[in-house]
Amino acid sequence: MWSTLASSGANIFSDVQEQDLGDALAELVESNMRIAPPAPDDQLTRIGERLLASLPPTGIHFRFRIYDSGEINGFSIAGGRVYISRKLIAAVKTEDDLAGVLAHEIGHIVTHQSAIDFTRLLRIRLRVDRVTDRADIFARVHQLFNTPTKSDEPESNEEKDQLVADRVALFAMVRTGYAPGSFASFLNEIMMNKGKTGNWFSDLFGLMHEAAKRYRSAEKLIAALPRGCQSRKPDSSVAFQSWLRVTVEERIKTVAEGAANDQTVKLDPPLRPGLWNVRFSPDGRYVLAQDEGSITVVDKEAVKALFRIDAPETHAAQFSPDSREVLFDDTKLRIEHWDVATGKRSSVKELVVFDGCGQTLLSKDGRTLVCSTVNLQEGLPRVRLRMIDVESGNTFFEKPSFFELNANDSAFTVLQFAVEALEGEGLATMMMSPDGRYLLVAVRTSVLAYDLERRQPVALGGKLKDLTQTRMSFVGPDQLFVVSGPKRNDLYHANVLSFPSGALMKEAQIGEQDVRSVTKGRFLTAQPLKNYGVGILDPSQGKIIAAFKIPIVDIWDDVVAGEGIDGNLFIGQLSAKSSKEVVLPLGPLPSPRAAQFSPDGRFLMVSMRNRAEIWDLNSGKPGRLVRPMRSAWISDANHLFGQMPKHLDRDPTEMELTLDPLDGKDLGKFE
Numbered sequence: 001m002w003s004t005l006a007s008s009g010a011n012i013f014s015d016v017q018e019q020d021l022g023d024a025l026a027e028l029v030e031s032n033m034r035i036a037p038p039a040p041d042d043q044l045t046r047i048g049e050r051l052l053a054s055l056p057p058t059g060i061h062f063r064f065r066i067y068d069s070g071e072i073n074g075f076s077i078a079g080g081r082v083y084i085s086r087k088l089i090a091a092v093k094t095e096d097d098l099a100g101v102l103a104h105e106i107g108h109i110v111t112h113q114s115a116i117d118f119t120r121l122l123r124i125r126l127r128v129d130r131v132t133d134r135a136d137i138f139a140r141v142h143q144l145f146n147t148p149t150k151s152d153e154p155e156s157n158e159e160k161d162q163l164v165a166d167r168v169a170l171f172a173m174v175r176t177g178y179a180p181g182s183f184a185s186f187l188n189e190i191m192m193n194k195g196k197t198g199n200w201f202s203d204l205f206g207l208m209h210e211a212a213k214r215y216r217s218a219e220k221l222i223a224a225l226p227r228g229c230q231s232r233k234p235d236s237s238v239a240f241q242s243w244l245r246v247t248v249e250e251r252i253k254t255v256a257e258g259a260a261n262d263q264t265v266k267l268d269p270p271l272r273p274g275l276w277n278v279r280f281s282p283d284g285r286y287v288l289a290q291d292e293g294s295i296t297v298v299d300k301e302a303v304k305a306l307f308r309i310d311a312p313e314t315h316a317a318q319f320s321p322d323s324r325e326v327l328f329d330d331t332k333l334r335i336e337h338w339d340v341a342t343g344k345r346s347s348v349k350e351l352v353v354f355d356g357c358g359q360t361l362l363s364k365d366g367r368t369l370v371c372s373t374v375n376l377q378e379g380l381p382r383v384r385l386r387m388i389d390v391e392s393g394n395t396f397f398e399k400p401s402f403f404e405l406n407a408n409d410s411a412f413t414v415l416q417f418a419v420e421a422l423e424g425e426g427l428a429t430m431m432m433s434p435d436g437r438y439l440l441v442a443v444r445t446s447v448l449a450y451d452l453e454r455r456q457p458v459a460l461g462g463k464l465k466d467l468t469q470t471r472m473s474f475v476g477p478d479q480l481f482v483v484s485g486p487k488r489n490d491l492y493h494a495n496v497l498s499f500p501s502g503a504l505m506k507e508a509q510i511g512e513q514d515v516r517s518v519t520k521g522r523f524l525t526a527q528p529l530k531n532y533g534v535g536i537l538d539p540s541q542g543k544i545i546a547a548f549k550i551p552i553v554d555i556w557d558d559v560v561a562g563e564g565i566d567g568n569l570f571i572g573q574l575s576a577k578s579s580k581e582v583v584l585p586l587g588p589l590p591s592p593r594a595a596q597f598s599p600d601g602r603f604l605m606v607s608m609r610n611r612a613e614i615w616d617l618n619s620g621k622p623g624r625l626v627r628p629m630r631s632a633w634i635s636d637a638n639h640l641f642g643q644m645p646k647h648l649d650r651d652p653t654e655m656e657l658t659l660d661p662l663d664g665k666d667l668g669k670f671e
Helices: 015-034 045-050 086-091 095-110 111-127 134-145 158-176 178-188 200-204 208-222 240-249 411-423
Strands: 063-067 074-077 082-087 279-280 286-290 294-299 304-310 325-329 334-339 344-350 359-362 368-375 382-389 393-405 429-432 438-443 445-453 473-476 479-486 491-499 506-512 514-516 525-526 534-538 543-548 553-556 561-562 569-573 580-582 592-599 603-607 612-616 621-626 633-634 639-644 653-659 662-669
Touching: 015 074, 015 082, 015 134, 045 063, 045 095, 045 158, 045 240, 063 633, 074 095, 082 086, 082 095, 082 592, 086 095, 086 178, 086 240, 086 344, 095 158, 095 178, 111 134, 111 158, 134 429, 158 208, 178 208, 240 344, 279 553, 279 561, 286 569, 294 325, 294 569, 325 359, 325 438, 344 382, 359 429, 382 445, 393 438, 393 445, 429 473, 429 491, 473 491, 479 506, 534 553, 592 633, 603 633, 603 639, 612 653, 621 633
Parallel strands: 063 082, 473 514
Antiparallel strands: 074 082, 279 286, 286 294, 294 304, 325 334, 334 344, 359 368, 368 382, 382 393, 429 438, 438 445, 473 479, 479 491, 491 506, 514 525, 525 534, 534 543, 553 561, 561 569, 569 580, 592 603, 603 612, 612 621, 633 639, 639 653, 653 662
16 A cells, blocks of 8 residues: 555665755755744644654654745655645644645655655766765755756656645545545645646646646545545644644744854944834824834823834834724734734734735725735736735625736836736735725726725716826825826926815925825825935925925824934924934844845944944944945955945945945946
């Protein structure tokens, strides 16, 4: 029986050597992963060991780990290492669902698929047909990944290997007592197969996708089982469900702890990420200040920080309409609510969207997540728009082809659209009115207005009937500032229109600046300005009434809050020159955009989202602020070469900085 499940192919690795191969691969794979330490009640390992007990003995030592990722995924490498994403854990409903995933990954390992693949690659690419000790295996792995592929390398047997691993999984599940039907149903769900099994036509012409093949194979294997095995029902213990809840709710730490030979270096002043989002609460009592790693809630009247939230990789945080909660979502579709009165998290939700979201916007009450995705796989590129009820996870509004390029569009237009989609967020303009009632989404010529309270589309009238994607923003809850065509001298026509009726309220003009609504008041922020990071635009007067060096500000009536020069928060009257400062607590440092030590260890450069700092670690000299960098390198002569992307009103450029003394030389623009 077991011999029929084994993978075929030459394998030069013994079990001990395969363990070394796994360690070498893990050294490369895990360097870019955040892995959770095993919990005291580690259900993942318990289930994995239970499945292994039903299979023939092996000399391979298995380890089961959870890693932080927004992808619904699981994978394995040689040497018994199985990795399951936290998002996949969130998609699991029963222990049997998770057992099926683990059993499949175990199947890849016990049939030595990874070792067989590396045997083939070593022979073809490096002309190596044997390995010796651990050092030799580590050297060969590094050599392999630094050697270009050869044109005559045959393709791997991935499709066959997946089917073999599926058969092992079902064999182990049945012997262990799990419900085999869960394997097929969960596979069908996470691969978005929709129950497809293919037919003679798709088989004949090779039109059947991998998901359908695997699902059909699993269904056939299950149908061949004794009736008693087929009828088993999935189940979960209280301990499993508790572990599931805690695993989904608790973030995996971003800080490495307990590394050997750590040496503490105190940075004075400390490295502080710049703020990128400042918002008042609707009632004006509080202000939130958000950097790349955390959110601090401030009492406006007391001028003091109340509490800080660890929030890496999150989108813009906001207050609920009643000002009682702070809520935000992140790049992994995780949504958190925090109670302002207690400073504690009140709820967390991990949304599971099997085909993901390229761009999202969370409603101000936290009930709705707006999700757009771009389909580049079938036909011409198109944008899919949907709205998801956060509590249930169900889609209640959907437009599969909200915007679609057509055959008359030029090849350059199609290519430009695809590049913008692959670069990430920003393809769609998505915004909400300050009171949270209305949603407006625009992609080129396609525009949707939607009432989030009533959950129904809204008809646009008047001058908004022919609205297309442009620079625009809400002015208060019932007006829209819309930029139209060029006027003269780098100025553009703009109109203030009633929303959603589209009546003309005011004609205006603006330069190249982007505009954004404020929490309360008939103002807009406009950025960047010459010599300033941001200005306050009064559309009724058609002019900038105030300007600030740092581009992060918000307004509530005549009170303004924003980032000060030193990275703390200032709060003051819009018409006054003085302001009060709130010292913000330091939080965990987020992943830098770029970071470099000088070869002699003297200098450290770290770049965040909106600024970079350089320290002299030997002398303890204060850090020097420079423009943010997307990549950097420091030469033996302590010259720093960096690529600086577009920032405020400055064009992207390459710079050479001498670090002692600090001086800069522009090397020219880059695209």
